[in-house]
Amino acid sequence: MDTKPDDGVYKWWAQSDDTIQSILNSDQKWQTLKHNGVLFPPDYQPHSIPVYYDGKPVKLDPEQEEVATMYASMLESDYIQKKQFNENFWAAWKELLGKNHTIKSLAKCDFSKIWEHLLTEKETKLNRTSEEKKAEKELKAKFEDAYKYALVDGRKEKVQQFKIEPPGLFRGRGTHPKMGMLKKRIQPEDITINIGRLEDVPPPPTGHKWGGVVSNNTVLWVAAFKDAINNKNKYVQFASGSSMKAMNDYLKYQTARSLKDCIEKIREDYKQQWTEKQESDRQLGVAIYFIDKLALRVGNEKDDEEEADTVGCCSLRVEHVSLVAPSSIKFDFLGKDSIRYENTVEVEKEVYKCVKGFIEGKKKSDMLFHKINPSKLNDHLKSYMEKLSAKVFRTYNASITLDRELKKLEREITSDMSVAEKVSIFNSANRQVAILCNHQRAAPKTFDTSVETMEKKIEDQETYLERLQQALKEPPKKPTQPLLPKTPESISSKIEAIKKKIDDLKQEKKMKIENKTVSLTTSRTNYCDPRITIAWCKRTDVPVAKLFSKTLQDKFPWALDCPNNYTF
DNA sequence: AAATAGACTTGGAAAAATTTTT
DNA sequence: AAAAATTTTTCCAAGTCTATTT
Known part of the structure; x- marks a missing residue:
């Protein structure tokens, strides 16, 4: 398959919004799809440098060494200071070490020799001559070229993230309960390839088989695999420069622009809702007001056993807001990526009164908006405008x-x-x-x-x-x-x-x-x-x-x- | 109607590339 | 030309939201 980008530009934006809309809404997102699959990270190269346990060198088998090296590479990161990270890492590594291994506790392990080795390697890589660097870069580019593009209905479209993630220790953000867990090497058997029915399936690496091969033209991914840490699907999708992604992006802004036509009505309505008898109405009115005025995310439900404790609008708890007399509300919570949101805002007296009522008689850990959820909120928004959801307000x-x-x-x-x-x-x-x-x-x-x-x-x-x-x-x-x-x-x-x-x-x-x-x-x-x-x-x-x-x-x-x- | 699965967008950190300074 | 600073790209985690299943 030819791998150079197509010179002919596909000017899809010359068509009307309705036409673009209908292309994207169609059940068939493509007629033909041809690509070379995904690129796997190189196999692990053992270095035979020991971990020191209680001051004595301990030789590890390649699998044990690989995981020890992951840990050693993070020796200078903040993760190493975190209990949760160490516990999760130790649990995974201990299992690889097996029963009755010399190494019995992480505290007595010294990974510094491996760390020094990694440093030397990095140094060597840095000290290559510019010719060497250039030659290596060219070789790499040549090798990767075949994966960079897929042929979609005969058009060359850029693929994003065609490189399969290498194994490593999970780096969750904030106080993530799973930080330090071992993210195992993804095998071809874990991967589902999506490709046109009549195309040749790219061969999996020697000795392996694909987990599955499908021809699903209702989606825009070329490969998928399960992230074992969070039990969520991950996809190899098209790049932001591909026509399909760009079309979606364009329509996202068109939708946001058309919110202008009903924003006045929405604002009138939520003000009205602040004074409704039903508490669920008042909560809906205040939540949409927050989403509009403060650009909060909708706040889907999260599993606090499995994920970091972060919130958005609907998942705010009583402990995240406080009333500041006479008419302000102070927000202090961790949002997406555990980024802190801290803001004191002056609000209308009806809102102040509503929030005061929502808080009354509740524990700190209770939900502020216990009568609503993102589904209800988004359903309500749909009554104003097709495709309207909470995130449109942010845009x-x-x-x-x-x-x-x-x-x-x-x-x-x-x-x-x-x-x-x-x-x-x-x-x-x-x-x-x-x-x-x-x-x-x-x-x-x-x-x-x-x-x-x-x-x-x-x-x-x-x-x-x-x-x-x-x-x-x-x-x-x-x-x-x-x-x-x-x-x-x-x-x-x-x-x-x-x-x-x-x-x-x-x-x-x-x-x-x-x-x-x-x-x-x-x-x-x-x-x-x-x-x-x-x-x-x-x-x-x-x-x-x-x-x-x-x-x-x-x-x-x-x-x-x-x-x-x-x-x- | 609530839970779950699936597919997609959004997000900050880190690595890599490039530009500026010494 | 080396080093330092800055910008760009890559990486993959973490959201949103709809469809499907229970």
Whole structure:
């Protein structure tokens, strides 16, 4: 099978929304599907370096060694300090060690020799010559090329994650009860291949068989396997740049846009619901209000024995909210990925009263909204608009916030501004969206040093500015190093330039600090209608590449030629 | 109507690639 | 040209939501 990307671009967005809709709604998502299957990680290469137990080296068989090496590779991560992680790892490793093994407790094990070995290996890899690196890269690319694309109805479409996950220790987030459990090697026998009925099935690795081969054209995955840790299916799907994913993404924004037509009615209705007799109505009204105003996720039920204890709107418990007199509510809970949501919001007095009532007589661990659930909430939303569900509010509010903030800031943009300055203005608008959606990140490792460097730069420029100003007042008898401009005019113009430079540096520093723990990428990738960004780029003369990386441009080809006055 | 399965989107961290600084 | 900083991509965990089963 030919593996190069197709040069002919499939401009599906030239069709009407109805046509696109009907393509996606069709039971048949494809007529023919042809691909080369998936790529397995390399087999484990034993290194024969022992674990030291009670100070003495213990030789391990390859299987035991492989798992010990997984642990050793994480020696410097935070996981190693966690009891749960160690318990789960030990349970898995102990089983591999078998009964009556020399190693009887994890506490007496020293993995540092393996860790050092891994470090040396990494070093060696880093120290290869650039020719070696290039040659290896090319070889790898050649090898992987066959898996990168699938042929869907004769079109070449990019496949995402065609590399099967290597074995490892499960790295659940937050206080995940399963952290440290052994994620076993996925075998071909675990994998179901989905491929067109008439196509040749890609051969499984020698000595193996596929777990199954199906030809299911109602779905868009090429392979599936069960994640044994969480007992959930995982799929090898198409990349965000594929026409099918992009079509879905486009329609997601179209749906969010059409929420504009009924948002006023929804807001009127939930305000009405706050005063209803039935508690379930009041709960529905308050929950939708939170989802709309605060961009909360719907909050499906989770199994606290099997997963980290995180919540969304419907799963909020009494302990996650507190009343702040006279009319505010304080939220403090762990949301998706155990990211903390902490926010005190002023609310209407009816909402305050409702929440007070919901809390009354309940324990801290009781559900705040015990009379509703995501199903009921989404069912109710369907009465306003086909395809409306809680997540549409997040897309809608994120996009409309970006649109509004950009328009607010656009007045500040002047024609003599540099691209970097304009990008920085875009980022301030983007940041409002990220804050709304609570997209956070760990502070970058280099944050402190990088702020220091900036401060140093500013200081240097300020010292220089003082020298210039001094020189203008009374020209120095002898020239001082470094040399200053000679004429008063050139000094004056230099002063202006330096002042501008200092302002820019200060602005850059401010941005850096404001973005310390805010992640802009998630909203840019998943929530902001790309047409808003592209239209802004056109109006302000900023190259789209400054805001959309190659991958994002590939994801949004349909947005590229939107009019420059596009409004969400 | 509640629980479960299935398929898909969203998410932050880490690795890799690229750019900037020294 | 090496190192450091920054940006982009990859990875895979963790959500949402609909359909199906009990």
